[in-house]
Amino acid sequence: MFELWPKWVSLVYWGVMGAAMGSFLNVCIYRIPRGESIVFPRSRCPQCTHPIPWYYNIPVLSWLWLRGRCAFCRGPISVRYFLVELWTALTYVGLFDRWGWSPTFFILAVFLSLCIALFFIDLEWQILPNGLTVPGTVVGLLTMGPNTLVTWESSLLGFGLGVTLPLGLIGLYWLVRREAGMGLGDVKLLAMIGAFLGTQRLLMTLMAASVAGVLGGLVLWRIHRTTPLGRVAVPFGTFLCGVAWLVVFWGDAVYEAYHRWLVRWYLEW
Ligand SMILES: [Zn+2]
Structure with missing residues (x-):
């Protein structure tokens, strides 16, 4: 098939998109069982309720950078946040590697995103x-x-x-x-x-x-x-x-x- 750019560029792109999706799944995992809206308000520390600015909310990296602690109250942040973001990123990379730019890739990305959210919600609740x-x-x-x-x-x-x-x-x-x-x-x-x-x-x-x-x-x-x-x-x-x-x-x-x-x-x- 005709390629506009090398495959690794797409793989990096979907890795970043997967990590961002994982960040959203973390919101779903925390809020859906509590009956809260998944859109509002913006992300807050569950302990000190300080709003989390974007530079402390970068998927995968922020958790590592802050060593799993809130930047404001130093309270522990569950390793789940890191795992969900990393797992979703790897999932999207793996799916794209196998199915490329195809409807099946997008369909399975939706399916496995739901599976990852349900995996952690059922585990906890x-x-x-x-x-x-x-x-x-x-x-x-x-x-x-x-x-x-x-x-x-x-x-x-x-x-x-x-x-x-x-x-x-x-x-x-x-x-x-x-x-x-x-x-x-x-x-x-x-x-x-x-x-x-x-x-x-x-x-x-x-x-x-x-x-x-x-x-x-x-x-x-x-x-x-x-x-x-x-x-x-x-x-x-x-x-x-x-x-x-x-x-x-x-x-x-x-x-x-x-x-x-x-x-x-x-x-x-
Ligand atoms: Zn805090």
Whole structure:
């Protein structure tokens, strides 16, 4: 394809844009669960409420420069701010490297930005706000045409399975334990993942996140020894979002390796 400038210029550009997007995601992560507006007021230190001027609000760099402390009250600033900005920047660079200037790049940038925000909100609050998952699902369905990762059948079926499969699991769990094993937030998140990634990657995400969630639950149980095993609260949405991120970048490679292994195993028999 005809290039106006070398690819690394675009990669640097999307790294900067990703870091700026991460800065906005930090605002969403802090304010949405608190029911605050994500537009007003401007950023303030959560401890001394001093407004943060732009030169102390430069993504990734300011946190390092201030060594994770507020410039005014010296109160600690969560490492989450730094991690979200860096993770989003790397995500945009990775997506552009793979998909270039294409509709799929922009669609996946929206999807993974939502995943990063939901990852941290569920981790801290054990909620997956409708304000992110529902519009996300709508965007996923509306963009299934230009999204080259899925066919429209796979996107629609992924959405349908994303709704019905967890509802079925919740129903089964309720029959056995007489309580909800998953929240409805997880159902909406799975519907969103299905709409963006299609059937196959949805199932891969659900299976890998379940395994990771069980292992994570066991680790938490060992740490908080007083909580009975069945009572450990696992932020399943965090695992789903983290695995969905991995599946976007490496799902195909894992699937192909598995397929090759299966064929070889079959031939050797
Ligand atoms: Zn402060």
